[in-house]
Amino acid sequence: MTTITISDQEYRDFSKFLESQCGIVLGESKQYLVRSRLSPLVTKFKLGSLSELLKDVVMGRNSELRVAAVDAMTTNETLWFRDTYPFQVLADKLLPEAAANKRPIKIWSAASSSGQEPYSMAMTVLETQQKKPGLLPNVAITATDISASMLDMCRTGIYDNLALGRGLSPERRNNFFEEVGDGRMKVKDNVKRLVNFKPQNLMDSYALLGKFDIIFCRNVLIYFSPDMKSQVLNQMANSLNPGGYLLLGASESLTGLTDRFDMVRCNPGIIYKLK
Numbered sequence: 001m002t003t004i005t006i007s008d009q010e011y012r013d014f015s016k017f018l019e020s021q022c023g024i025v026l027g028e029s030k031q032y033l034v035r036s037r038l039s040p041l042v043t044k045f046k047l048g049s050l051s052e053l054l055k056d057v058v059m060g061r062n063s064e065l066r067v068a069a070v071d072a073m074t075t076n077e078t079l080w081f082r083d084t085y086p087f088q089v090l091a092d093k094l095l096p097e098a099a100a101n102k103r104p105i106k107i108w109s110a111a112s113s114s115g116q117e118p119y120s121m122a123m124t125v126l127e128t129q130q131k132k133p134g135l136l137p138n139v140a141i142t143a144t145d146i147s148a149s150m151l152d153m154c155r156t157g158i159y160d161n162l163a164l165g166r167g168l169s170p171e172r173r174n175n176f177f178e179e180v181g182d183g184r185m186k187v188k189d190n191v192k193r194l195v196n197f198k199p200q201n202l203m204d205s206y207a208l209l210g211k212f213d214i215i216f217c218r219n220v221l222i223y224f225s226p227d228m229k230s231q232v233l234n235q236m237a238n239s240l241n242p243g244g245y246l247l248l249g250a251s252e253s254l255t256g257l258t259d260r261f262d263m264v265r266c267n268p269g270i271i272y273k274l275k
Helices: 008-022 031-044 050-059 063-073 085-099 116-131 148-156 170-176 226-238
Strands: 105-109 139-145 177-181 184-187 195-199 212-217 240-248 261-265 270-274
Touching: 008 031, 008 050, 008 063, 031 050, 031 063, 050 063, 063 148, 085 105, 085 116, 085 212, 085 240, 085 270, 105 116, 116 139, 116 170, 116 195, 139 148, 148 195, 170 177, 212 226, 226 240
Parallel strands: 105 139, 105 212, 139 195, 212 240
Antiparallel strands: 177 184, 240 270, 261 270
């Protein structure tokens, strides 16, 4: 029988490892999260205990195990059209403004998790094109995540009823998905064509991703230390075209982290424009 308890020292050591790998700060008393996320790996990798797994991860004894552990800890809950207003702002303000530049519009979904955010963006683009024919030039959405397993799931674009029921209206479900059996549905090709999924650790350089008009980095910074938040935000400022926009999660702000943006009130919601 495997042991699922971990000591305070094991937790501290793993927390330091995780922050060094991807910037995520676990903080105090998140042992339950480590146990729930990593316990399945004990069986998968045929280890005797969670303590043994944590020791192997921290000591770097098994590179595949290290990747799997980071993967498990960085997989976060998400839903379609989360908070609603960012996608309204995208349709009503950001896409028309970017279209005025008369060049392809580039959007980045940072930390795309299981794909709901970038695919929600793509649906918003298609709806806008339908409502305002000729308004939008070519639109390309780059979606990134640190998790290889999440990116694989994103690329298939197949979701079960539980995932489909979180934030997706019946109308959008009918318009943008097709049945694949077993109660699952697949994102239609016209949606998938707009999105390109790539691996990206937000601690690394973004230079190879190119420049963007709009960046969604929502509900990501809450997991990072202040220094890491500042680093990410300043790198994102460097990744925006002049006059580009950054959208954060509802509970996130730039206060004390960077002075590269002006706050724009959209009623509802707040977005940030590159100075």
